[in-house]
Amino acid sequence: MLSSQQLQEYDQQGYLVINDFISPAQRQVLMQRAADLIESFEPPQKRSIFTTDEQERSSDDYFLESGSGIGFFFEEKAIDSEGHFTVPKQQSINKIGHAQHLLDPVYKTMVKELDFATVGRELGIKKPRAIQSMHIFKQPSIGGEVGLHQDSTFLYTEPKSCIGFWLALEDATVENGCLQALPGGHHIALKQRFKLLNNGGTEFECLDDKPWPTRSLELLEVPAGTLIILHGQLPHYSAANTSNRSRQAFTLHLVDDACHYPTDNWLQPIASL
Ligand code: FE2
Numbered sequence: 001m002l003s004s005q006q007l008q009e010y011d012q013q014g015y016l017v018i019n020d021f022i023s024p025a026q027r028q029v030l031m032q033r034a035a036d037l038i039e040s041f042e043p044p045q046k047r048s049i050f051t052t053d054e055q056e057r058s059s060d061d062y063f064l065e066s067g068s069g070i071g072f073f074f075e076e077k078a079i080d081s082e083g084h085f086t087v088p089k090q091q092s093i094n095k096i097g098h099a100q101h102l103l104d105p106v107y108k109t110m111v112k113e114l115d116f117a118t119v120g121r122e123l124g125i126k127k128p129r130a131i132q133s134m135h136i137f138k139q140p141s142i143g144g145e146v147g148l149h150q151d152s153t154f155l156y157t158e159p160k161s162c163i164g165f166w167l168a169l170e171d172a173t174v175e176n177g178c179l180q181a182l183p184g185g186h187h188i189a190l191k192q193r194f195k196l197l198n199n200g201g202t203e204f205e206c207l208d209d210k211p212w213p214t215r216s217l218e219l220l221e222v223p224a225g226t227l228i229i230l231h232g233q234l235p236h237y238s239a240a241n242t243s244n245r246s247r248q249a250f251t252l253h254l255v256d257d258a259c260h261y262p263t264d265n266w267l268q269p270i271a272s273l
Contacts, residue, residue: 014186021227067267143241161256162232
C-alpha cells in the first residue's frame with residue numbers, strides 16, 4: 001500500500017499524509033452512523049466533558065470505562081454553568097470513543113474494509129492490534145482545543161509501538177482546527193505516561209522533563225478523505241474551531257501485540273475483546 005518514498009517520509013517527518021484514502025460514500029457511512037448513535041444517546045445526569053484539563057480527565061470514571069465501551073463526551077462549551085445545553089444535542093458532542101471499532105457493526109466493518117492492519121505492518125508493527133477508536137466532531141464555533149501531546153502517552157507499550165490513523169471526514173482547515181504537528185518531532189523522548197493508580201485514580205507520570213522543542217508546528221490542512229498517519233511519539237495539536245463548520249475526523253490507533261501492554265494503562269480492553 002505504501003511506496004518506499006512514503007515510508008521514507010514517515011521515518012523522517014513522523015507523519016504521512018495520504019489523499020483520497022477514503023471515498024465520499026465511506027465518509028458518509030461513518031458520519032451518518034455517528035449521527036444515529038447520538039440520536040439514540042440519552043445524556044446522563046452527570047455529563048462527561050472531554051477536556052484537556054488533566055485533573056478533570058483523571059477523575060472521570062466514565063472516561064476510563066469508555067476504553068472498553070462506546071462513550072459520548074460533550075464539548076466544554078456545550079453545557080453552561082447550570083448544566084443546560086447551549087446547542088442542540090447533535091452539535092454538543094466533542095467525540096465518541098473508544099471501542100466502537102470492536103463493538104459497533106458499522107465502524108467494525110469500515111475498519112476492516114480500510115485495512116489499517118496492512119498499513120500498520122508496512123510501518124513495522126508485527127501483530128497489529130486496533131486498541132482505540134474515536135469519532136471527533138470539532139463542532140462549529142465551540143469545538144475545543146486539544147493541547148500538544150504524544151499519543152504514546154495514552155497508549156503505551158514496551159517497546160513503544162503506537163501508530164495513529166487520522167481520517168478527515170470533512171475538510172480540515174486552519175479555521176476549523178486542523179491538525180498541527182512538529183516535523184521530525186517523533187525523535188524526541190516520550191515525555192509523559194498516563195496511567196492508572198492503585199487507588200483507582202490516574203496520573204501523568206513524567207518520563208522526560210525537557211521542554212517541547214521551540215520550532216513551529218506544521219499546519220496540516222487537508223481535504224476530506226485524507227488519511228494522516230501519526231507516529232506515536234510525534235507531538236501534535238489542534239486549535240479550537242472558530243468557524244461555523246464542523247471538522248469531523250475518525251481516528252484509529254494500532255499497537256503491536258508483540259509488545260508488552262501494561263496493566264496500568266488507562267485503556268484496559270475487556271478480556272473478551
Ligand atoms: Fe493525538
